[in-house]
Amino acid sequence: MAHHNKEVIYGLYDDETDLLKAVKEAKDLHLDIMDVYSPFPVHGLDPILGLAESRLHIAGFVYGSLGTLTAFLGMTWVFTKDWPVIFGGKPYWSVPAFIPITFELTVLFACVGMVITFYIVCGLGPGVTNVYLDDRITDDKFCIAFDTATVDGAAAKSFLTKTGAEVNHKVI
Amino acid sequence: MSGHVSPIRPPLVTGNKTYHQITEDLISPTERVPSKAWIIGFILSVSVFAVGAFCILWTIWNGIGTWDLNRTINWGWDITNFVWWIGIGHAGTLISAILLIFRQKWRTGVNRAAEAMTIFAVMCAGLFPLIHMGRIWLAMFIFPYPNTRGPLWVNFNSPLLWDVFAISTYFTVSLLFWYTGLVPDFATVRDRAKGMRKKIYNFLSFGWTGSAKHWQRWEYLSLILAGIATPLVLSVHTIVSFDFATSVIPGWHTTIFPPYFVAGAIFSGFAMVLTLMIITRKILGLEDYITIEHVESMNKVILVTGTIVGVAYLTELFIAWYSGYVYEQFAFFNRAAGPYWWSYFGMMFCNVLSPQLFWKKSWRRNIWLTFFMSIFINIGMWFERFVIIATTLARDYLPSSWSYYSPTWVEIGIFIGTMGLFFTLYLIFCRVAPVVAVAEIKSILKTGGNQYVGPDAHHAHSHDEVEVKAETESH
Numbered sequence: 001m002a003h004h005n006k007e008v009i010y011g012l013y014d015d016e017t018d019l020l021k022a023v024k025e026a027k028d029l030h031l032d033i034m035d036v037y038s039p040f041p042v043h044g045l046d047p048i049l050g051l052a053e054s055r056l057h058i059a060g061f062v063y064g065s066l067g068t069l070t071a072f073l074g075m076t077w078v079f080t081k082d083w084p085v086i087f088g089g090k091p092y093w094s095v096p097a098f099i100p101i102t103f104e105l106t107v108l109f110a111c112v113g114m115v116i117t118f119y120i121v122c123g124l125g126p127g128v129t130n131v132y133l134d135d136r137i138t139d140d141k142f143c144i145a146f147d148t149a150t151v152d153g154a155a156a157k158s159f160l161t162k163t164g165a166e167v168n169h170k171v172i
Numbered sequence: 173m174s175g176h177v178s179p180i181r182p183p184l185v186t187g188n189k190t191y192h193q194i195t196e197d198l199i200s201p202t203e204r205v206p207s208k209a210w211i212i213g214f215i216l217s218v219s220v221f222a223v224g225a226f227c228i229l230w231t232i233w234n235g236i237g238t239w240d241l242n243r244t245i246n247w248g249w250d251i252t253n254f255v256w257w258i259g260i261g262h263a264g265t266l267i268s269a270i271l272l273i274f275r276q277k278w279r280t281g282v283n284r285a286a287e288a289m290t291i292f293a294v295m296c297a298g299l300f301p302l303i304h305m306g307r308i309w310l311a312m313f314i315f316p317y318p319n320t321r322g323p324l325w326v327n328f329n330s331p332l333l334w335d336v337f338a339i340s341t342y343f344t345v346s347l348l349f350w351y352t353g354l355v356p357d358f359a360t361v362r363d364r365a366k367g368m369r370k371k372i373y374n375f376l377s378f379g380w381t382g383s384a385k386h387w388q389r390w391e392y393l394s395l396i397l398a399g400i401a402t403p404l405v406l407s408v409h410t411i412v413s414f415d416f417a418t419s420v421i422p423g424w425h426t427t428i429f430p431p432y433f434v435a436g437a438i439f440s441g442f443a444m445v446l447t448l449m450i451i452t453r454k455i456l457g458l459e460d461y462i463t464i465e466h467v468e469s470m471n472k473v474i475l476v477t478g479t480i481v482g483v484a485y486l487t488e489l490f491i492a493w494y495s496g497y498v499y500e501q502f503a504f505f506n507r508a509a510g511p512y513w514w515s516y517f518g519m520m521f522c523n524v525l526s527p528q529l530f531w532k533k534s535w536r537r538n539i540w541l542t543f544f545m546s547i548f549i550n551i552g553m554w555f556e557r558f559v560i561i562a563t564t565l566a567r568d569y570l571p572s573s574w575s576y577y578s579p580t581w582v583e584i585g586i587f588i589g590t591m592g593l594f595f596t597l598y599l600i601f602c603r604v605a606p607v608v609a610v611a612e613i614k615s616i617l618k619t620g621g622n623q624y625v626g627p628d629a630h631h632a633h634s635h636d637e638v639e640v641k642a643e644t645e646s647h
Contacts, residue, residue: 035385037381037382037383038384039195039382039614040615041387041388041611041615042384043615051384051385054388054389056389060400064400083323087327087330088329090329094329098328100331100414101328101333105341107400107403107407108340108344110400111397111400112344118352118393124378126375126378128378129379130380132363132381137363138356138360138382139192139360143382
């Protein structure tokens, strides 16, 4: 990622309820939160933080449809155009027999496509090393981070102290 | 933080854990030097697997003639083992997908290990169709790829090919689902590690930061994957049952096969999960995360699916009689009273009668009984597949073709070898990854654990909890 030499001020909370309260307060004070980090998904955070709903399911639908078409049209082409063979006196285009493979490929395409999309849009993947603000975030701390480029450092610090966080800063 | 309990449900995480303690309890097994029990288990598993590998090589070198299959009984232990392993491989995705959709929080204690078990079981299963082809070096012929032989395509109308698609899809989806769940936990391991270990886990954790947006997408992904994995898991054993049901062999040609196979798969899968989890929780000291509540919930599933399987057996018998079709009637009479009567008896006893003990609550919550039952059920489910395959084939339409089959040492060796492979992989998994989903356990701590803070929460007044509370406050 290109944003080097960015000074980040972050606060660590002990509990998700403190985090939720603090995020709400920061929004009321119009403090621009850079990001929130937590050891597990905190429910009720997304609406307060103003995160838009994920569109991953739309991607999944598109990939799934692609799988359906690949399987069904592929089998149709093979058995009616490329190499028609009669199996057990059945018609070349025996639709019911195509259903299982069509279903499996729908699921396969949807899953593989969605998982790859997930890692790409999150900027995650094998070999990716991100900046980790604090080692305790994946353990038991809940973190609110402010970028000093958009939020006044002193204001951020006093806000974090006031809401009961352990305040730290890091240049990334 | 302690002292809150839900008035409605017994807690799924006990022991007044803090988030940090959860991390400590679940990650530290991957950081310790392996215990003596682990090393002995590992050496044993690898040796057993080596025997299996030798027998597989023996088969490939000398051909399928090293097995005792014949013109009449052309599927024996190979396909029996295949169906058995695939069935075992059904519990993982069932636990993680269907129970996620039904919002069953007890899944969090066992889903990780169950999914791992699924993947390893499917690997063992996949081995059998490959080696039973005889010429394993031509195994890629089962995939429809443009080739210089025409191109000559595979037969898309064949249930055996549907099986290829079903199992490879199931394996891929289970692997992706499992790994995506592991990524945040690998990040937890990474952030506690130093040196080379940190580098390895940094690679495995894909650079996970725990950002709110990532968590949101992660939860979305898990839910949608669960949504599509649910019909998938039901489809896989349905399609396996088509291998038999679409044939015209009396005893196989029945419409009850798909639901009956799926119920049997869940039944045997849960039994294997119990076998493994009872050992794992004891050895790794995870009794606070995999509680008696978890064991009881799984035993309830076993009771239900075992009973469904029992109903299916009886329905088969009834329909065979009611059909008035003499070949069908003979097939079932032969199963129960023919040369393989002992496997039919084993199947009925282990699968239908023994799980009925679980109607009694205190027996459902008995660890020893559960452990023996889980092994019993897996023996019973192996017999079921043997009954369906070998017993049915042994009695052909033509009495002159009637035959009997017993396995050679090669076939027994391969079967035992897959168990070695399964346990080897499971033991490696226990060392490198947290066997309980750390982030998911943390996320249910306050809604399903003994630190419940939801509506109607009240302070517990039992002695030790009050003491712990006083202790935390004094810090």
